[in-house]
Amino acid sequence: AQSVTQPDIHITVSEGASLELRCNYSYGATPYLFWYVQSPGQGLQLLLKYFSGDTLVQGIKGFEAEFKRSQSSFNLRKPSVHWSDAAEYFCAVGSNQAGTALIFGKGTTLSVSS
């Protein structure tokens, strides 16, 4: 079955500390992988995406993610978290086939402490 697992429901990180959000996927075809961020009551903003090539991808707001095919993982990282990063983070997987929707993980809530 196709699925995305985000093992951590809620993470609290001190401002300035590093962050890693985990994402594992199960997908039959070549996966296209995404990380989105959602602030309360808002829509989704794309942080970064991986289609092919370099397995370390850079995104907006200083985020990066590494695709590891052998581990079926696409973990999101940031070296120094800012208070404004507090939000809900969703990992998603899709294919290159027309008409296919993304499959989302359940999300990880990030809290930032001062």
Added chain:
Amino acid sequence: GAVVSQHPSWVICKSGTSVKIECRSLDFQATTMFWYRQFPKQSLMLMATSNEGSKATYEQGVEKDKFLINHASLTLSTLTVTSAHPEDSSFYICSARVVRNEQFFGPGTRLTVL
């Protein structure tokens, strides 16, 4: 990047009435749009895939007669919640597929049914 708008951003209606939500791709054409539903503190669940000029494809468990989807043009898809009930209260988000299955999301519509 591509911009997707939704209207209205929030709506309150009485039980038994119908509500229409519009999803527009502002600067590109989208042959495929997706409608998601998100309950508080939960992930996005795909409701249906909307294809321009043809019938929408609904996910299992989604009532097609209750959630009417029309994709009459390459830039507009509408979701009508018919005979809305309090349990239909949710955050509805649309997305439009661009190349490589990258999807751009609308800002969402908060529906509250009294």
